[in-house]
Amino acid sequence: MIDARSEKMRGSLWRKPISGIAKIILLFYAIITLYPLYWLVISAFKSNQEFFNRPYSWPQHWQFDNITRAWDLGNMDRAVLNSTIVTISALLLTIVLGMLAAYVLARFPFKWSGVVKGLFLLGMLIPIHSTLVPLFIFMNKLGMLNTYWSLILPYTAFELPIAIFLGMAYIVSIPREIEEAAMIDGNGWWGIFGRIIFPLSLPIVATITILAFLRFWNDFSFALVFINSQALKTLPLSLSLFSDGFGTDYSLTMGAMFIAAIPTILIFLIFQEQIMKGMVAGSVKG
Amino acid sequence: MPASLRSRSFVIMALLPALLIFIVFAIVPIFWSAYYGFFEWKGLGAAKLIGLDNYRMILEDHVFWRALKNNLILVVSAVIGQVSVALLLSLLLLKNTMFNRLMRSAVFLPMVLSTVVVGLIWGYIYHPQIGLLNQLLETLGLEAWRRPWLDDPKINMFAVSIPINWANIGPYLIIFIAALQNISSEIEDAAKIDGAIGWRKLFFVTLPMIWGTVVVTVILCISGSLKAFDHVIVMTRGGPAQSTELLATYMYNNTFTVYRYGYGSAVSTMIILISAVLIGLNHIITKRRG
Numbered sequence: 398m399i400d401a402r403s404e405k406m407r408g409s410l411w412r413k414p415i416s417g418i419a420k421i422i423l424l425f426y427a428i429i430t431l432y433p434l435y436w437l438v439i440s441a442f443k444s445n446q447e448f449f450n451r452p453y454s455w456p457q458h459w460q461f462d463n464i465t466r467a468w469d470l471g472n473m474d475r476a477v478l479n480s481t482i483v484t485i486s487a488l489l490l491t492i493v494l495g496m497l498a499a500y501v502l503a504r505f506p507f508k509w510s511g512v513v514k515g516l517f518l519l520g521m522l523i524p525i526h527s528t529l530v531p532l533f534i535f536m537n538k539l540g541m542l543n544t545y546w547s548l549i550l551p552y553t554a555f556e557l558p559i560a561i562f563l564g565m566a567y568i569v570s571i572p573r574e575i576e577e578a579a580m581i582d583g584n585g586w587w588g589i590f591g592r593i594i595f596p597l598s599l600p601i602v603a604t605i606t607i608l609a610f611l612r613f614w615n616d617f618s619f620a621l622v623f624i625n626s627q628a629l630k631t632l633p634l635s636l637s638l639f640s641d642g643f644g645t646d647y648s649l650t651m652g653a654m655f656i657a658a659i660p661t662i663l664i665f666l667i668f669q670e671q672i673m674k675g676m677v678a679g680s681v682k683g
Numbered sequence: 684m685p686a687s688l689r690s691r692s693f694v695i696m697a698l699l700p701a702l703l704i705f706i707v708f709a710i711v712p713i714f715w716s717a718y719y720g721f722f723e724w725k726g727l728g729a730a731k732l733i734g735l736d737n738y739r740m741i742l743e744d745h746v747f748w749r750a751l752k753n754n755l756i757l758v759v760s761a762v763i764g765q766v767s768v769a770l771l772l773s774l775l776l777l778k779n780t781m782f783n784r785l786m787r788s789a790v791f792l793p794m795v796l797s798t799v800v801v802g803l804i805w806g807y808i809y810h811p812q813i814g815l816l817n818q819l820l821e822t823l824g825l826e827a828w829r830r831p832w833l834d835d836p837k838i839n840m841f842a843v844s845i846p847i848n849w850a851n852i853g854p855y856l857i858i859f860i861a862a863l864q865n866i867s868s869e870i871e872d873a874a875k876i877d878g879a880i881g882w883r884k885l886f887f888v889t890l891p892m893i894w895g896t897v898v899v900t901v902i903l904c905i906s907g908s909l910k911a912f913d914h915v916i917v918m919t920r921g922g923p924a925q926s927t928e929l930l931a932t933y934m935y936n937n938t939f940t941v942y943r944y945g946y947g948s949a950v951s952t953m954i955i956l957i958s959a960v961l962i963g964l965n966h967i968i969t970k971r972r973g
Contacts, residue, residue: 419775420782426772427789429848433804434792436815440807490704492751498701505694505922514703520709524910524958526931529953530938531715532708557701586693615797622939633799635916641900647813654800661795670789672751672795676854 417489441655448647463652471653476635484613487552491609495557500594518557529622547623551611560605567601604675607668632657720949725942737949750928756840757908764848765855766900773859791853802917805846809833833919836858836926847914855900862896903964
């Protein structure tokens with residue numbers, strides 16, 4: 398008894414300082430990780446002079462006009478509007494078409510269903526950049542470049558596999574009896590999907606939505622290649638041009654980055670559990 | 684039977700739109716890029732069929748090989764900087780305490796930023812004159828260490844890889860925590876009874892239990908590093924003198940900067956082939972293990 402207790406005490410006496418040191422190292426690591434973001438925020442509110450002379454310090458006079466100037470000069474209102482239109486349209490398409498396909502693939506055994514699943518699985522492995530050139534040529538021929546559709550359709554195409562596989566895994570777990578009951582009540586398949594399956598799948602739809610939102614809202618490569626027109630530039634695209642156009646006005650670019658980064662950071666803070674879980678499901682499947 | 688007819692038409696109508704968009708915008712382009720790879724084409728005017736010449740030129744193109752080598756540097760740095768660090772952190776942050784949850788969020792947060800924001804912030808951190816890193820070195824009295832981090836061909840690939848690792852470590856951390864939490868408590872208890880604690884437990888019990896996850900994350904690192912594009916376009920555009928060129932940026936620069944559409948398409952096809960080879964290799968290796 399006494400031996401066991403003293404051993405236990407020795408253990409905890411040892412463990413405490415070790416875990417204390419580990420905690421300090423971890424905290425240090427977290428500070429290094431977060432510092433670039435902290436630096437972005439404080440720099441967004443400094444003058445260029447202060448940005449250069451006192452890079453680490455808290456802003457002496459908070460310059461909110463960096464944000465407003467960036468908003469005006471960078472046509473950020475237009476960029477935010479474009480990003481919103483493209484993101485919401487692609488989200489709707491991804492969710493509706495993805496969940497419908499997931500329902501069919503989860504519940505209706507048909508001859509080609511294995512092939513179709515394999516094809517979507519393949520889609521997760523395609524490096525999207527290798528499709529930029531052929532898609533550019535294709536859209537050029539169709540006159541689709543510089544339209545919202547030139548972003549909405551590729552976004553949807555590349556997000557569908559993840560949506561379908563997450564949706565399928567979820568729908569499989571819904572008991573079939575519910576569908577049978579709904580069928581007896583006189584619903585067709587469309588009714589069953591719309592009134593039963595889709596509402597019951599809302600938790601996974603939420604996960605798909607958040608993952609897809611982050612991807613669409615942050616996309617750079619498709620926008621870079623398919624959009625030239627000033628009026629259609631999305632947020633990341635106009636941001637990338639900012640750094641060229643206003644070369645030495647550092648705080649202005651920092652202000653623009655602040656505008657672009659805040660929405661996703663807020664979304665993260667609100668939905669972090671769901672985002673982390675979804676990223677795991679999405680990346681392990683991919 | 685009318686009922687089965689009805690379900691058949693539902694299957695077609697419900698599946699077709701998704702399948703159509705997916706095939707037209709994700710699958711067909713692969714074949715197109717292989718096809719355009721057989722042509723010499725400036726984007727305007729007539730395309731000239733030149734057979735395998737583009738592909739032959741690629742094999743002799745030292746910039747292509749350099750780009751591939753740079754991609755492989757990113758793979759190695761991702762395995763060290765993302766997988767190993769995430770694994771280490773996940774062992775320390777496994778327990779569900781408040782402190783650990785806050786730590787996980789901190790490590791995960793950069794993940795939600797646009798690649799453009801990541802590239803621009805780090806471009807400023809590395810900036811030769813106004814950059815945070817050089818200013819920090821000066822403050823610390825290490826002026827001799829100051830460098831044009833993104834311009835020096837000896838180090839710029841490593842400088843480029845740090846923001847990519849910074850932004851992508853979060854998902855790996857969460858994947859490892861999920862895998863570690865799945866190890867059943869019975870195995871933990873059995874290991875304890877057998878006297879497996881500390882390092883011994885780590886190497887003989889914990890790591891073998893999550894080995895499958897480690898393999899998957901390495902594969903994700905490989906395919907992720909072959910896709911690398913955005914950060915580099917924003918930070919260096921592949922320069923200076925193509926020292927940070929990657930396969931994807933080389934494809935982009937060939938096509939949209941010097942208008943060699945055929946050659947750019949051929950490079951695209953090579954990216955797909957290289958990915959397929961690596962994924963196939965992984966399939967063989969993991970199958971042998973299982």
